[in-house]
Amino acid sequence: MISLPDEAELAIRAEGERAYPDECCGALLGGFDGESGKIVKAILPIGNSSETAERFHRFTIGPGDFMRAEREAKARNMDLIGFYHSHPDHPAEPSDYDLEHALPFYSYVIVAVEQGAASGLTSWEMSADRARFLRESQNQGQNLEAPPRTPQGDQSP
Amino acid sequence: MPVTIQIPAALRAFANGQTEVSAEGATAGEVIAAFAEAYPDIGTHLYDETGALRSFINVYVGDANIKNLDGLDTPVKDGDSVMLVPAIAGGAPGSAWA
Ligand SMILES: [Zn+2]
Numbered sequence: 001m002i003s004l005p006d007e008a009e010l011a012i013r014a015e016g017e018r019a020y021p022d023e024c025c026g027a028l029l030g031g032f033d034g035e036s037g038k039i040v041k042a043i044l045p046i047g048n049s050s051e052t053a054e055r056f057h058r059f060t061i062g063p064g065d066f067m068r069a070e071r072e073a074k075a076r077n078m079d080l081i082g083f084y085h086s087h088p089d090h091p092a093e094p095s096d097y098d099l100e101h102a103l104p105f106y107s108y109v110i111v112a113v114e115q116g117a118a119s120g121l122t123s124w125e126m127s128a129d130r131a132r133f134l135r136e137s138q139n140q141g142q143n144l145e146a147p148p149r150t151p152q153g154d155q156s157p
Numbered sequence: 158m159p160v161t162i163q164i165p166a167a168l169r170a171f172a173n174g175q176t177e178v179s180a181e182g183a184t185a186g187e188v189i190a191a192f193a194e195a196y197p198d199i200g201t202h203l204y205d206e207t208g209a210l211r212s213f214i215n216v217y218v219g220d221a222n223i224k225n226l227d228g229l230d231t232p233v234k235d236g237d238s239v240m241l242v243p244a245i246a247g248g249a250p251g252s253a254w255a
Binding site: 023025050054057058059060061062063066067070079080083085087088089090094095096097098101102103104105106108128129130 | 165166167168170171198201202212213215217222242243244245246247248249250
């Protein structure tokens with residue numbers, strides 16, 4: 001489960017649209033909630049280091065940028081909890097290439113950008129055996145409202 | 158010759174949460190191989206099916222990327238720090254699928 005505040009989601013969508021027809025990429029900074037829950041508190045856009053001609057379907061965050069993202073997280077009292085990238089004119093589902101290059105633990109947010117407009121947005125975590133990505137449930141983090149109460153309270157047995 | 162390996166955050170859960178461990182070897186490649194042998198669940202993420210180090214795993218000895226030195230043959234000495242730094246890569250399916 002990942003909590004992605006509206007503000008962060010909108011920022012990722014905007015990054016995807018700005019980079020179109022290329023892929024955008026960046027880091028998710030935040031913290032942990034319980035066993036596997038993550039809370040995104042900020043996004044950190046990172047320049048796509050793939051070859052220019054490949055950027056329409058590839059992104060790379062090199063080791064230098066990776067270390068800078070970790071340092072930035074630490075400086076802000078957060079953790080590096082994942083990454084995002086866009087799929088220009090492809091659905092927001094991880095590709096085989098995504099799987100081959102993934103690490104466990106991190107969340108991978110993918111935003112589809114169709115003809116320049118951001119559409120579907122999903123989040124994934126790779127299984128520990130590298131076999132597949134598992135879809136993460138998303139909520140809107142701090143914007144989420146408390147669940148409605150039953151008017152007369154529960155009728156406990 | 159014990160060398161310290163800095164474990165990336167993403168893989169610490171497979172090493173009992175440790176941030177660093179010591180490993181023996183004369184080269185960066187030997188040290189990482191010894192580390193992967195000690196923690197096979199981490200080895201899966203470091204090496205591909207052919208036994209080659211995955212392309213997105215970068216190795217630093219001290220502050221230097223071994224790509225700029227002798228690669229996995231880069232010698233290490235007692236007390237060196239070896240850091241494993243992932244590159245993050247991915248993308249949409251290739252254009253052939255579009
Ligand atoms: Zn992708």
